[in-house]
Amino acid sequence: MIQLLFTLIFTEMLLIMIFSFKTPLRKLAILGLDRVKQGRGPVMIKTVAGTIFVVMLSSFYSMMDIQNRTVESGVVNPTDQVLMGNHLLEASLMGFSLFLALMIDRLHHYIRELRLLRKSMEAVRKDRISEEGQNPEDIKALEKESARIKAKIEKLKAQNEIKVKKAKVEAIQ
Template structure:
């Protein structure tokens, strides 16, 4: 699961970087995000909720391993490996959820900003037309 989560984090960081800078690739990413969000809102939220549930399960396992180590007075090597694996997986899942939220907000703000940029030239031409007729 760790390699998949690492690839997901890298892909999300790449999408964020593409959204931050005005490049031709940004229009493509905006188009894809528009299509993903268009009629499939429940699918995206279902994936997020599922990832959150797996994150909570991993955090519960971390707490259970730590309680077991406090009862016995020390941690055995198997529990140590399991604990580090759960910590790595849960941190990657948390990063994925956070970056997904960032992508959602960036998509909203970039779309709003691009729409306002399209309106500005129309307002400028309208103002110059009004001043010429006065």
């Protein structure tokens, strides 16, 4: 059981790492989760999560039972210590696995929401540009022309300052 939980946790951590960086695997993982969340997928996931939660509570109950047995007898039994450690490890791994599953769900939701917001912003931007009657190529051409004219103005200002300085020098002589 412990090996299975470690495998599950490392798989969930890998999926979170895939979601963290924009790679082709991220898009594939999002599409996979979209497919899992359709149809009977959510019911199955909730059932598995509920089962893991119940088994985790059972481990906690077993730990409390071992603790009460140790307190009543007053003697620490090595077998009980091993069982206590085993139950503690299982419960911790199950809780961490449930936490990572919740994190994956939220990351998936936020990434999808971000993608939808970007698409809607792009649509609004295109609508605004079309309402102004100018296409993006014209706007870029005007920006380039503006930059060229600003550079020319700066050059002319520098030439004007040089001429003014020459005129002052000639006036002094």
